[in-house]
Amino acid sequence: MKNNKDLPAEEHSGPLMADVARLAGVAISTVSRALANPGRVNEKTRAKIDAAAKQLGYTPNAMARGLRVGKSNVIMIILPGSLYYGVSQVIPLVLQGINRSLSQNGYHLMIANLDRDEASERHILDLAFGGTVRGAIILSSDLPVDGSRSFKDSALPVVSLLYDMSHAALPSVVTNDRQAVREATAELIALGHRRFLYLAGPEGNYHDRERYLGAVEALAAAGLPETAIVRSGGSLDYQHGFQIGVAAAAEFADLILKPTAVIATSDDMAISFMSCVQRMGWKIPTDLSIVSFDGAPACEYSLPPLSTIEQPVEEMGQMAVSLLMERIDAPDKAAALRHVIESKLIRRESFGPAPSNI
Amino acid sequence: MKNNKDLPAEEHSGPLMADVARLAGVAISTVSRALANPGRVNEKTRAKIDAAAKQLGYTPNAMARGLRVGKSNVIMIILPGSLYYGVSQVIPLVLQGINRSLSQNGYHLMIANLDRDEASERHILDLAFGGTVRGAIILSSDLPVDGSRSFKDSALPVVSLLYDMSHAALPSVVTNDRQAVREATAELIALGHRRFLYLAGPEGNYHDRERYLGAVEALAAAGLPETAIVRSGGSLDYQHGFQIGVAAAAEFADLILKPTAVIATSDDMAISFMSCVQRMGWKIPTDLSIVSFDGAPACEYSLPPLSTIEQPVEEMGQMAVSLLMERIDAPDKAAALRHVIESKLIRRESFGPAPSNI
């Protein structure tokens, strides 16, 4: 029966603040104040209001609040469109860590995929300029642009994660990619290795560049020629890191002078490379040592267990969140731009001394 | 300069609809109509408005619109708190597929982790009742409750993915877990296997139950006693599926009468189990055949390559989205509740005939 007033739509889902106020016998504004800053209202009244709210199962409308105060409580994370290179293994971990930190700060997490198409860029910009989000964590080296709108023109607080974007004035949380690879390579050199194969990621990618440089630096430090390292892959831009490893194994098989150690940009390519190469008959670590990057949990269970440089992704995620929170609370406060959290090599059976019969 | 009564207005960054209207020389309402349903406004005027909007880089404020029309364009996906059992390997794929489908429909994706703590449940309910989200895709078998608010009381359109929740009247997109395992088991039986080890997930979990039943049914159909299968794990509730496999390998080593085939609830446990068991000296598939579930890309590169029952997660995600869209557009329209998308066994080297020296 529609004995009620006829004009308001039946769409209304929940109770309103007005309902709470009525039930508690106070004014709407009092309810608002009681819920927002409980200090500013009489304890007895506050209790009454709380009870009323609970009884009605009242939940404040986030959009109305957002509209009024001009800010939302949503953070967006911008992921590279193709999840399957490199960072693929770590992204779920990152996501989870970030989401947890955000929850603790009362924020929600929205995810946005940055593909290379115009639609996805517009999508993200709508989010950024439409007031929907309050800040962003970006896991990509390029920022979306659409027509006259450019991501960096938005006043949005942004933090870059995994990629060093400090040159673009973005606070960045990164790991010591280069140094970690340099050290790992140095360790391989100390084990007698003199010829290396480097499994590259997509050409020009930040991580690929840094990690490769790390290897090169280690060679230089040991007085080895740059020709001691062979780059594989790189020009390919396969979606799956796994396929890079497969292709690299084929390249490896064709090399006349075999490297004795392999450095991989990511765990997936190392796993598939190792698998292929072993099936071709090479022994790991006897014939060939392998070290990779990322620290995916699965590495522990490959055969042999894969040595990998583990990024403390959980910690990095938390750091990114707390940086973002600072940025939101005090946008103008100058702060360090580049935050490095150290990765460390997990030594497993996939590497050992160079074979003597070089 | 405090004569401005309202100071929060200072903060606002972008151009407003009023600015566009002024620049185009029309009324605000005309702009709104031109942008929303272009058919209802003079083509010439519309072009003028479009140009003005583009020139200003105008983006409509999503919260204001949401408040007015009473709906948002955000879908939330509820993930189980501990990503690391079972579905872990497939979640990134699911997420990506879903996000892509949603984008095409003009929706954004918000993620919510459903941990077992009160805070996370409240978080989700705030989202559901606060008008922030328009619908939800849930990947968990239990629904959040907090005080007097219960998730199912929200009028929110919901679709369940991976879990069959049709008994709770939720449209569900699932795979044929039971049947797929039954068929795989039957295949193992045909290969001569008579004793099985089943690697279980968390006790009572939907997938664990279904998949186990599939194995049991296959035994029954072949006239084998139920004692032909040994359950391992299950009571553990480790975060990492990998650890389940490790524990199971230890159990396996202790068994007096060794099974000749292993059926695993998830790929991660199969991978770690296989790794451990091989290091103990067993040969796969000569001594032991293994089949698992999920279809993680990594399975192709284990040693030996792991046979797994692949869930078409991309397709399942798309189906979930389209179901949700239907539900949003026509909430009352009756529709099938249970949607099954078939998984299929990918046969790789990890299984073969039972050893003859049983």
Next chain:
DNA sequence: AGCCGTTTAGCAAACGTTTGCCAAAAATCG
């Protein structure tokens, strides 16, 4: 040319909060 039917533009009222401002009440002090 006048009438009527069809578009198109504009006004103003919502949507559900927050919050500045003022009044009322309570508390403190002389």
Next chain:
DNA sequence: CGATTTTTGGCAAACGTTTGCTAAACGGCT
């Protein structure tokens, strides 16, 4: 006990859209 300070409650005006309603403009008929 009255005056002054502190606290607390209520009114109403925003926040930036959408949209029902009405007025105006336009064009096709007779």
